[in-house]
Amino acid sequence: MKAQKNFYITTPIYYVNDAPHIGHAYTSVVCDAMARFKRLDNYQVHFLTGTDEHGQKVQKSALKNNKTPLEYCNYFADKFYNLSTLLDLSNDDFIRTTEDRHQKAATKFWQILESKGWIYKSVYEGWYAVRDEAFYAESELIDGKAPTGAEVTWHKEESYFFKLSLFQDKLLALYEAVPDFIQPKSRFNEVVSFVRGGKEYVKGALKDLSISRTSFDWGIKIATDLDHVMYVWLDALSNYISALKFGDENDDLYQKFWLNSTDSPVHVVGKDILRFHAVYWPAFLMAAEMMLPNKIIAHGWWINEGQKISKSIGNIIDPIKEIEWLQSLNVAKDQARDYFRYFLLREVAFGSDGDYSRKNLLIRINAELANNIGNLVQRVLTMIAKNNDGVIVDFSNFTAAEDLLNSGYNLASELRFEMEKFAFDLAINKIILLASKANLFIDNQAPWTLKKAGKISEMNLVLSTLAEIIRSIALALQPFIPYLANKILDLLNIENKERNFEAMTKNHRLKAGHKINQVEIIFPRIENK
Ligand code: MSP
Numbered sequence: 001m002k003a004q005k006n007f008y009i010t011t012p013i014y015y016v017n018d019a020p021h022i023g024h025a026y027t028s029v030v031c032d033a034m035a036r037f038k039r040l041d042n043y044q045v046h047f048l049t050g051t052d053e054h055g056q057k058v059q060k061s062a063l064k065n066n067k068t069p070l071e072y073c074n075y076f077a078d079k080f081y082n083l084s085t086l087l088d089l090s091n092d093d094f095i096r097t098t099e100d101r102h103q104k105a106a107t108k109f110w111q112i113l114e115s116k117g118w119i120y121k122s123v124y125e126g127w128y129a130v131r132d133e134a135f136y137a138e139s140e141l142i143d144g145k146a147p148t149g150a151e152v153t154w155h156k157e158e159s160y161f162f163k164l165s166l167f168q169d170k171l172l173a174l175y176e177a178v179p180d181f182i183q184p185k186s187r188f189n190e191v192v193s194f195v196r197g198g199k200e201y202v203k204g205a206l207k208d209l210s211i212s213r214t215s216f217d218w219g220i221k222i223a224t225d226l227d228h229v230m231y232v233w234l235d236a237l238s239n240y241i242s243a244l245k246f247g248d249e250n251d252d253l254y255q256k257f258w259l260n261s262t263d264s265p266v267h268v269v270g271k272d273i274l275r276f277h278a279v280y281w282p283a284f285l286m287a288a289e290m291m292l293p294n295k296i297i298a299h300g301w302w303i304n305e306g307q308k309i310s311k312s313i314g315n316i317i318d319p320i321k322e323i324e325w326l327q328s329l330n331v332a333k334d335q336a337r338d339y340f341r342y343f344l345l346r347e348v349a350f351g352s353d354g355d356y357s358r359k360n361l362l363i364r365i366n367a368e369l370a371n372n373i374g375n376l377v378q379r380v381l382t383m384i385a386k387n388n389d390g391v392i393v394d395f396s397n398f399t400a401a402e403d404l405l406n407s408g409y410n411l412a413s414e415l416r417f418e419m420e421k422f423a424f425d426l427a428i429n430k431i432i433l434l435a436s437k438a439n440l441f442i443d444n445q446a447p448w449t450l451k452k453a454g455k456i457s458e459m460n461l462v463l464s465t466l467a468e469i470i471r472s473i474a475l476a477l478q479p480f481i482p483y484l485a486n487k488i489l490d491l492l493n494i495e496n497k498e499r500n501f502e503a504m505t506k507n508h509r510l511k512a513g514h515k516i517n518q519v520e521i522i523f524p525r526i527e528n529k
Contacts, residue, residue, distance in 0.1 A: 007043040008257035008265040009035055012273060013052040013095065013239050016076035017061040020083050022302050022309070022317035022344075022356060023270060029341050030299060030350075030424065031268050032089045036479035037419050039090075040500045041412075046257045048243050049084075050095035051077045055232030056130045059218035069218045073098055086320060088337055088482055095243040097235055103220050105242030106235050109288065110222065113162065118287040121225075124159035124210040127152040133232045134276075135210055148272065160212040160228060167283040168206040171195050174282060180295060182278045183422065184351040187271060187298040191278045209280065237281045240267065240293075258291060265293040268422075274298045297422055300353040317356055325358065329526050338481035339365050339526075345424040345480050366525050369484075373435045373473060374523030376442070380466040381491055381519045383447060383459075392467060393460040394512035401465040404441050405506075407434055408472035412504040415476055424480070431476045438469045467492065468510050475504050484522060493517045 011027045014020065028049060035047035053073040062072035077096055084091055095102055113119050127136045129150035136146050146152050175181060175192050182188040197205020212228035213219065219229025238246075244254040258265060269277050277296045285292050304315045319340065326336035343361045346368070348354030384390055395401065411434060418427035442462070450459035471492055477485035478499065489499055493516050498508060 004042055004044045005262040006256055006260055007035075007038045007045045007263065008244075008261045009038075009045070009047050010240050010265065010267050011049040012267075012269050013050040013097065013236055014080050015055075015057060016051050016053050016073045016080070017058050018311075019076065019079050020319060022319060022322075024080070025083065025087060025319040025340075026302060026344050026354075027268055027270065027299065028083060028089055028091075029087055029344050030422070032087070032091070033341075033345055033424060033479045034266075034268075034419065034422070035090055036482060037415070040475075040478060041416070042500065042502060043262070044256075045092070046244075046253065047089075047091045048093050048095060048240070049080075049089070049091045050093070050239060050243070051080050051097065052232070052236045052239070053077065053096055053098045054219040054229070054235050055133050056213070056216050056218070057133055057232075059216050060130065062218075070098065083319070086323065086337065087341065088334075090482075093243050095239050097220075097239060101245070101248075102239060102242040105246045105248070106220050106230065106238040107223055108247035109238045109241070109284075110230060110234070112288045113284065114224075116287060116289070118163050118166075119160050119211070120163070121158070121160050123156065124161075125156045126154070126210075128155045137207065155215070157214050158228075159210040159214070160222070160225075161208040162211045162234075162284070162287070164209040164280070164283055165204060165206050167286060168195060168203070170286055171206075171279060171283060172201075174286075174292070181292075182274070182296050183298070187274055187351070191274060194275060195279060206279075233276050233280060234284065237276065237284065240265065240281075241290075261294070263294055266295050266297060267293055268297045268299065271298045271300060298351065299422075300348065300351055302354045302356050304355075305357050306355060322358075326526070329528055331524075331526060334483045338484045339369070342369065342428075342481050346428045347425070349425055350422045362526055362528055365523075368432055369481075370523045370525040372432060372439065373477075374521075374525075376435050376439050376466070376473075377470055377488055377491070377522055378519070379442060380463055380470060381516060383451075384463050384467060384516060385519050387451060387456070388460055388463070390516045390518075392464045392510045392512060392514040392516070393457070395461055395465045395468065396509070398461050398465055400445075401441070401462075404437060404469060405465065407437060408469045409504065409506055411472050411476050412501045415501075428480060431473055434469065434476075435473055438466055438473075442466055464510065467516065471510060472504055475499060475501065487522050491517050491519060491522070 009031050011031045014024050031047060035045045039045045059069050062069040065072060081094055129146040129152045131150035132146055132148055136152060140147055172195055182191050195206060211231040211234050212222055213231060214227050217229055219232060220235050222228040222230060241254060241258060244258050245251045246254045267277050282292050303309060304317055307315055309315055323336045323340055326339055327333055343364055346364060414430045415427050445462040447459045447462045474485050474488035
């Protein structure tokens with residue numbers, strides 16, 4: 001086995017002022033699919049998610065609900081914690097910004113910025129949107145509101161500032177030197193234009209950033225000035241290193257996953273919080289003379305049947321309810337969860353907005369999983385069980401199947417190509433195309449006709465070849481629908497140590513005499529009356 005490389009991937013940490021919705025579920029599933037993909041591809045992976053618990057927004061919500069901020073946080077943090085079970089997330093850690101380990105590391109990070117001279121005290125005067133926990137310049141307001149539509153209020157308070165203005169050129173140099181630092185490209189251009197100050201370069205377009213608050217106290221106290229709490233975004237962004245034990249005597253995880261990782265650290269975020277990750281975070285890290293993340297990946301937004309999702313319209317999509325709805329259609333729980341994951345990953349071209357619709361979910365599941373892949377698995381494995389006691393024959397010299405078999409062995413590299421770009425939809429499509437090709441092969445070879453004609457060894461050749469293709473398909477499906485993919489691998493009787501991408505090669509093929517397990521239906525069609 002080749003030496004393992006390290007890979008670090010993070011979701012944003014979620015605000016605990018409300019229950020998880022489809023947006024949170026999506027980011028988490030995306031990161032999970034990538035984390036699983038990399039593990040299968042022989043990387044040591046650290047996958048982090050968690051909750052962002054400080055700030056005015058959370059404090060206000062707690063107050064409104066007659067709870068202390070911490071009580072309120074505990075209640076919602078639990079709901080986010082439970083997402084891991086609900087969606088079968090394989091995260092290695094879950095960080096809460098109210099934990100000691102985080103507060104210590106964030107404080108340390110502040111001290112580094114301060115000791116290097118990047119922080120000064122002054123007075124902040126300007127617009128603040130609590131909903132976004134963001135400061136806006138007068139010129140950014142649209143009809144008196146934040147560009148996100150959030151209400152803004154005028155603030156004047158003593159504040160510490162970070163000398164962000166001195167990073168305009170350094171950031172632009174970074175974007176130029178590492179053009180795939182921000183993906184996709186359209187988002188990259190947006191960020192560059194923000195830092196430049198528009199189409200033409202405007203020197204000083206980037207203003208110093210207020211990084212402390214005095215008007216409320218739910219945050220990390222500044223050790224040297226206890227009237228101030230840390231601005232929630234500086235607090236929150238540092239979770240990516242605090243969870244790795246940054247600043248700790250034993251910072252093994254930081255060494256391994258921040259300083260020595262391949263094609264990572266990767267932060268996956270929604271397009272609405274890109275500025276914080278692609279501008280502020282790298283500037284903070286540069287100021288601290290620390291390593292930068294490898295890339296920031298921004299995904300689009302989900303809308304609901306064509307309509308923007310909002311609390312006031314009342315069309316928030318709750319992942320728990322969606323999975324329950326599938327269960328109400330006679331789909332078992334584990335299966336329902338994989339179907340929901342599948343739809344999220346498959347429906348949108350990564351980076352674009354996606355339209356959530358139950359109707360489309362059923363269409364996709366029935367067409368792609370039940371009819372295409374399911375049918376293939378069912379037909380082939382049932383025939384092998386019935387006609388050859390579930391035993392595989394040697395197909396290595398079956399020349400008529402050479403092309404098909406090679407397509408199976410090439411699947412891993414095709415997936416790598418798509419996953420490199422976070423193109424989950426295209427990666428899944430590659431698997432579906434292989435299943436279609438296999439279905440065409442079975443129709444052309446018609447093993448049922450071979451059987452009738454008494455050509456039993458020819459029939460066995462065709463079926464064993466197809467079992468081998470099913471093996472590739474199931475191995476490849478693991479990052480996206482882990483439960484169902486592993487059920488197929490169980491049917492094929494594949495050992496655990498053979499369930500990785502290394503095993504997608506010819507050398508690891510099903511051998512003559514290998515016996516498959518009792519067949520059961522894996523992808524039943526969903527009927528919706
Ligand atoms: N707490 C900050 C992140 C701090 S990271 C250091 C935050 N939290 S959030 O809970 O409001 O949002 C978390 C993620 O959910 C964001 O990436 C956001 O883009 C995403 N989504 C929220 N609504 C969404 C949709 N309707 N569709 C897709 N994702 C959306 O921001």
